Amino acid sequence: MGKSPCCDKNGLKKGPWTAEEDQTLMDYIQKHGHGRWRTLPKNAGLKRCGKSCRLRWTNYLRPDIKRGKFSPEEDDAIIQLHSVLGNKWSAIAARLPGRTDNEIKNYWNTHIKKKLLRMGIDPVTHISRFDLLELYSTLGSGLYNPSQQLNLAGLLGLGSMINPELLNLAKSLLSSNIQASQPGNFQAQNQFPFFQTSQIQTPVTSSSTTNAYLLQNTQLLQANLNQFSAIPTNICQDYGYDDLSDQSIITQLAGNQGCFSGENIQNMGFGSLLSTPSSSSTPLNSSSTTYVNGASTEDERDSYGSNMLMFDVPNNFNSNVCL
DNA sequence: AACACCTCCAACCGCAGTAAT
DNA sequence: GATTACTGCGGTTGGAGGTGT
16 A cells, blocks of 8 residues: 555565575675665675665664664753754664664654653754643734734733743734745745754753753744744644734634633644654654644544643633633 | 554555756 | 756554553
8 A cells, every 4th residue: 555666676675684695785785885875786696676675784683773763862862953954854864873863763653752741842843832822822812913912821820820921922023024924935845944954952851841841942942033023824724824914813722612621722723733753853843734623643542732731720720711 | 352542654545846858 | 057866854544462341
């Protein structure tokens, strides 16, 4: 299903390698070295395509490959490198001796990503989902009614829980000329400097705390957001909104009825709204998948929807406050 | 025991970049 | 400069093995 054979047409074998094939390949490479992958299998007497041989060698047979479980130090290194390099698995592998890009990629997708999700951290942007939620909520309110004096955190009784710098940042944004509702106003996908991976701060690691991470990300947001005065439409488009001024965004951000209530917060699907496709190598710039209200299936099991909103609701929280 | 579902990872595919012609 | 061949990379898949019912 989905995959068309690359070797069958030439009568070449595909699928798992046998011990004999491994030995043949290793013997040949020991004698002649690797390279010239297209002619190698023929010369070595293997009924495999060159690509398959190269992959087998680089991912499994190479003598310098370290196998076995990843250490906590390696975990941290991968997270840190990923926050800087993104899905550049080969670049990450180059900094982790003995590990292959394929191995790291698999490990990321099966372990680390889930670990970060459980911590409420977006594995693509390495930004706390709580900060993103707050930012988007604030922006959404301002866009819906730009003249409105914002005090969302106060309104919700969340002031003490939200980083004030982030709120100020969001307010600053709203006070600037927001032109994002005009399609085509942004030139490039990566113009949203806030997600430039080269500027992502040290990510959370297994030994860090979420609070420290929030502070780091707030500083990052502030530094980056100072550089622009409009919100790219593609951010909204990525989540299925074509027009940033569309009230539906606000409705989404504020819950299905346009009101914040405890129940709405839990159910409004921010996890999907704010998530990015797991396979995206360009944070928040995916063009292929729209995530709205749980429309996507992947990793919704581990959705931030539950994780990111794991915070204490103050006793005086008014669950029926409308925006 | 049998079946269904889930997790993990080796291997595959397609694309992009580079080198050779 | 255009075309072809080769290589490397990142995303995705299939299936084995594990776990739950």
